[in-house]
Amino acid sequence: MPLATVYLTIMPNQMIATIFDGLTRGMLYVLLALGLNIILGLMGVINFAHGAFFALGAYITFTLSQRLGLFPAIIAAALCMAVLGMIMESTFIRRLYSRPPEHVLMFTFGAFLIIVQIIRKIWGDTPQPLSPTGFLAGSINLGFSQYPTFRLLVVALTVLVLIIVYLILVRTNLGLTIRAGTRDSEMVSILGINMPLTFTIVFGLGSLLGGLAGGLEAPLYNIDPNMGATYIIIAFLVVIVGGIGSFWGAVVGGLIIGLLQELTVQLIPGGSSAEDIVPFAFMLLILLVRPRGLFGAEGLFD
Amino acid sequence: MSVIFRTEGLSKYFDSLKAVDGVDFAVEEGTIHAIIGPNGAGKTTFFNMLTGNFAPTAGKIIFRDEDITGLPPHIITRKGIGRSFQISNIFGGLSVYENVRVAVQATYGDAPGILVRPKWLDEVDEKAQEIIERVGLTQFSRVQAATLSHGDEKRLEIGLVIAANPTLLLFDEPTAGMSLDESHQTMDMLQDLAKRHTIVLIEHDMDLVMSLSKQITVLQNGRKIAEGSPAEIRGNALVQQAYLGTAI
C-alpha cells in the first residue's frame, strides 16, 4: 500500500487515527458477525432477523439513553434483544428444525421485514442522530492525538465481550455443546444434553451480540430503519471471509473489513463511493485463495 | 466363469486411519459374493470407492477389463454398476411410477425433450411398467413413494437399480431393519436377481450370507483376512477370532 506509506510519513497522527477509526468500525462488525456466526453454526442458516435485531438494538438504545444515560441504555438494549431472540427461537423457529433449511431462512427473512416495519412505525423514516453524553462525550489524549472517549469504549467493551464469549465457548459445557452441536447435533443429543434449551440460549446469546453492536453503532453513525439490511450483508461477508463457524474468523475478518473500509474512505480521494464494494472485493479475493475463508473448517455447509 | 470385477490393492486412508488397506478382491460373473466383517471393518468405505463416492488413496478398480478408478458415480452407474443403500434411497415425493420412469429414462441418455416429445418416451413407459410389475408394486403405482412400507421401499429401490439394467449389483445391508418376514422376501428377491445379475452384498445376517453366497470375503480393520466358500469361512480360525467367538 504505497499510498498508505505516503500518508504515514506525511501525517502519522492522522494515519493512526484512521487506523483507530477502522478498528472501531471493525469492532462493530466483529460483534455483529460473531452473533450471526454462532446462530449460523447452530442452525446452519443465515439469520436475516439478526440485521433487524441490530437495528432494533440501535433504536432502543436511542430511546432509553434519554432516560438512563447512554451506557446503561446500550446494555439494556442488548439484553432486550437477547430476550426477543430467545422468544423468537422458542415460539417459532423451533418448529422449523425438522424442515428443509430454506424454511428457516425464509422465516428469518419474514421476521426481518416485520421488525423493520415496526421500527418505521415507531420511530419514523428520518435518520436519528444520537450523540455520546456525559463522560463519554469527551476525548482522551492518546499521545498521537485526542481520541473520542466513546470510540475507546467501543473498543474496550468489544474486547471484554469477546473474552467472555471466548471463555464461554472454550471453558463451559454450553460452549462445548455449541461447538459439538455445530458439527453433529445428533451426537450431542445422544450425550443427553438438553438441546432445545441450549438452542434457545445460544440464539439469545447471538441476538445479544447483534443488539449490542446496534447500541454501539448508534452514537457513531446516524441510525435509520434500513441500517439492518446493509449491516447484515457486511456481517455475512465477514462470516464468509473469516470462515463459517469460526470465532477467530469473525474477529479477524471483521477487523480487516472495518479497517479496509475506513482506509478507503479517508485516504483515497472519492473513496467513499467504493465503501460498499470493498468488502465484496475482499471476499472474492479471499475465496480465490482460501475457498473456506481464513479460519474455515471443513464441511459445515456441505 | 470369468472374473467380471476386481480390485487391486485398493486402499483408503483418512489422515492416519487406514479405513481400507490394500484389498485385492475379485467377483466371478453370475455369482453372489458377500462381504462380511465386524463393525468398522471398512465395508461401507470399500463400497463407496467401488461406486465412486470417494477416490481411493491407492489401488485400482477394474470392471470388465476397464479401469474405472476415480470415475464419478454417474459414469460408473452408466458403465453397468448399480447400488442399493443401507437406508432405502428413493425419490420420496414422487409416485412409484415416476420413480421408476425417471430411472428407466436414464438409460436413454440426456436428451432434454423440451421442445419435441422424444419418440422413446412410450418405450420408457412400457419398461417402467414392466419393472414395477417385476418388483411387485403394480397396485401402488400411483402412490407417493414416501408413504410405502419399509419392505416396499426396498423393493422400489431395487426397481430403480435394475432399471438401468446393470451387470453388477452392489447391496449394502439389504435386510437392515427388516422384519423376519420381509427379510425372507428380500432373500427370495436376491436369488431371483442373481439369475440375471452378478451381486456383491454387505450383510450382517449370517444365515442369509451362508445360504445365498457362493464366495465370501471377510474384512477386518480395513484388511482382507479371509476369502472362500461359506464352508471354508465357517471353519476359518481367523474369522472366528475376528468375531470374538460369535457363532457363525
Add this chain to the structure above:
Amino acid sequence: MATSALSAHRRSSWNGLVPLAAWAIVLVLLPWFMQHVLKSNVALATNMLIFGIAALGFNLLYGHTGELSFGHAAFIGLAGYFAAYQILNHGWTWWPALGLAFAATMLFAFILARVIVPRSTGIYFSMLMLAVGQVLLFIGERWNAVTGGDDGLQGIPRPTYILPGSPLNMNNELHFYVLVAVIAWLATLFMWRVVHSPFGAVCHAIRENKQRAEFLGYNVTRYKINAFVLSATLPAIAGVLLGYYDGAVNPGEMNWTESGDIVMMTLLGGAPTFWGPILGAGLFKFMQQYVSNYTQFWEGYIGIVFVGFVLFAPQGIWGLAEAWWRNMRAGRASKTAGAPEASAENAS
C-alpha cells in the same frame, strides 16, 4: 393396469392443453376483472404478470430442482439495464433491445452457473447468489457513467412498433397489457414444456434425492447448471418488460430484498406446484398496492402473511388447493375402493 397407467401418461402430455387454455382465458378476462371487480386498473394487472413471469422462472430452480436462489432479482435488473442502456443511448427499438438484453443476461447466467453451481449447494448456494446480487447492486449504484448511479436510467419510451401492421399502441395501458399477456402465456407454455419434459423429470428427481439421481447415472451438476440457466430466461424477459413498464431501471431492483420478494411470491403461491409462482406474484403485487393504500407499512403485513405460510402451509395456496382437491377426489374414489392417489404429480 399397465395399459391404463401408460395411457395416463400419454394423456398427461395432452393434459397441458386444458390448463394452458384456461390460463389464456384468465389472461383475457384479467383486465376486466381488475377494473370492474377489484376496482383497480390494468397497469396493476401488467405488473402482476411481469413478476409472475419472473417467479415462474425462479421456481424452476427452487420448486422443481430444489436450489433456493436469493439473488434472482439480479437477472431482472441486469436485463433491464442492458435494454435501457441501448434504448436510451443508441435509440434501439423493442426487438433488438429485447434480444440483446436477453442474450447478454443469459451469457452472464451461463458463466455464473458454471462458477457457482459445481461449488455450492443448499444454503451456501443461496448465500452466494445473494452476494452476486449485491455486487451487481453496488456496481449499478456506483458506475454512474453507464448505469446512472442511484437514479438509474430514466425516460425509457414505450415501444411503438412491434409487429408489421400491428394496431397496438404501447402507450395505451391496455395495449401494453396485451403484449405482456401474450409474452406471459408463451413463457408459461415454455416452462410447462420444460417442467413436463424428460429434463423436468430429472429436475424433480434431483430435488427429491440428489444421491439417488446420481446413482441412476445422471450428471446432477450438469442438470443443475442447465436448470439454473433456464431459470434465468424468464426473469431476463421480465426485466426488459419491467423497464418499459416503469419507464426506468434503478439499482434497487437488484437488491437482496427484491430477490426475497420473489422468494415470498413463490412460497405464498406454492413452490412445489407449477402455477403457484404466478398466483403468488399476482397476490403479492395486489396486496402491495391494496395494503399500501391503507398503510405505508405494507411490507410488514405481507411479512406476517408470509411468515404464517412458512410456518403452517409451506406448500402455499396452490398446494393447499391441490391437496383439498385430491382429498375430495380420494373421498369420492374410496367409495368405489382403491389406493390413495399420488401427490407428487407437479402438474395442474
